[in-house]
Amino acid sequence: MQRSMSQTGNQVMSIYETYADTLFRIAMVHLGRREDAEEATQDTFIKLMEKAPAFNDAEHQKAWLIRVITNHCKSVLRRGWRKREVKLEGVESTITDDPEDQALIELVLSLPVKYRSVVHLYYYEDYAIRDISQILQISESAVKMRLQRGRQLLKLELEGEEQR
Template identity: 30%
Template sequence: MRNLSACEQLVKEAIKGDDSAFLQLIQLYKIDLYKTALSFLRSEEEALEAIQEVTYRAYKSIRTVRDASYFKTWLIRIMINYCNDQLKKEKRVVFSEEILSLQGTSENYNEMELKDAMLGLDERSQEIITLKYFQDMKIKDIALTLQCPEGTVKTWLNKALKALRNKLEGNGGDQRV
């Protein structure tokens, strides 16, 4: 992994119009973008399409980045907005091929139960849990991404986890979240 100053330098070069620097940044963060998209869209094909669209959107608006140290946060925010827009457009429950082809093992069942419970949460709760546990973001970084105070993120996360726990227990699950 690159040190922060090297990434910040790439961001500054990309803002000035260096396409090569922009492509290096996308390459650096493509796994984070993919994991975020997959956690929202639940489909590998849709996640890959999301990366293409978000790359295009980021390229078009790279000059709007104010602080190079928050480039990753800015990029993830674009992905979250794109995914939420897609989910709103479709207004449907998305079942990935992975879920449909489960073999029935208890590990797969627990994963399916967790994904199903996540789909039952409100948009903000899904977003907070995804950022915290699927992206391994710190509360401070989530607050920056969502542009709200850290205390608010903690409150939302607490409520989201409680709602998720209730959904899992309501489904007969004995998992602890």
């Protein structure tokens, strides 16, 4: 029994080292606050240890973790004490050293959650539309529409910045 627990702990640590940064970024995209994102990431790994699901491969494992953290973030945003509109205080500039890249990241983070999550998964996590559809449990056409609208909003913001 002792050996089994040790092996499970090592597996979780390996999974944590592989996916913690990705999950944290996804939580930041949804929640906008470092503390909430850290808690969501922690809760996702707790759920992994509790459920101990069997995965077909690494992609299945990653998709499961993203689904869990996305659901957790949605439930945090639904809580009555939390405002619908999330202030993005403390968005770390350590994501990138390039001020132009940082400005673009901040624009993406300012999008409404339903566009922000799709844009983030597509452009920053390199997921295909079909994969995003499965992760977020929405249709592929909804993913395409959200990407299109997210791009339109970003374009309007960028054009507005140029005119200032």
